[in-house]
Amino acid sequence: xxxxxxxxxxxxxxxxxxxxxxxxxxxxxxxxxxxxxxxxxxxxxxxxxxxxxxxxxxxxxxxxxxxxxxxxxxxxxxxxxxxxxxxxxxxxxxxxxxxxxxxxxxxxxx
Numbered sequence: 001x002x003x004x005x006x007x008x009x010x011x012x013x014x015x016x017x018x019x020x021x022x023x024x025x026x027x028x029x030x031x032x033x034x035x036x037x038x039x040x041x042x043x044x045x046x047x048x049x050x051x052x053x054x055x056x057x058x059x060x061x062x063x064x065x066x067x068x069x070x071x072x073x074x075x076x077x078x079x080x081x082x083x084x085x086x087x088x089x090x091x092x093x094x095x096x097x098x099x100x101x102x103x104x105x106x107x108x109x110x
Contacts, residue, residue, distance in 0.1 A: 027062030029073030056084035
């Protein structure tokens with residue numbers, strides 16, 4: 001993304017909304033995380049951008065030769081889910097930037 005400073009935007013994860021789903025028979029742990037895109041004008045009272053809530057899901061699968069460990073599976077699944085949220089946030093910001101460029105060009109043409 002051109003002219004974009006990653007320090008201008010942050011993700012604020014809602015830890016109390018993080019959900020885990022464990023299936024010991026299949027050897028899987030799923031995680032769903034929710035984050036809000038914020039502009040940290042002040043970390044004491046960040047500005048939530050358009051109420052944008054971004055959800056991400058991650059799944060950790062245990063290999064048949066490994067021992068199933070719920071805690072390790074939770075860490076892996078949460079890392080995957082958070083990574084998806086970051087990718088969705090970048091995609092959202094790029095889409096918004098394209099919209100602003102379009103509107104700016106339309107105003108200049110007018």
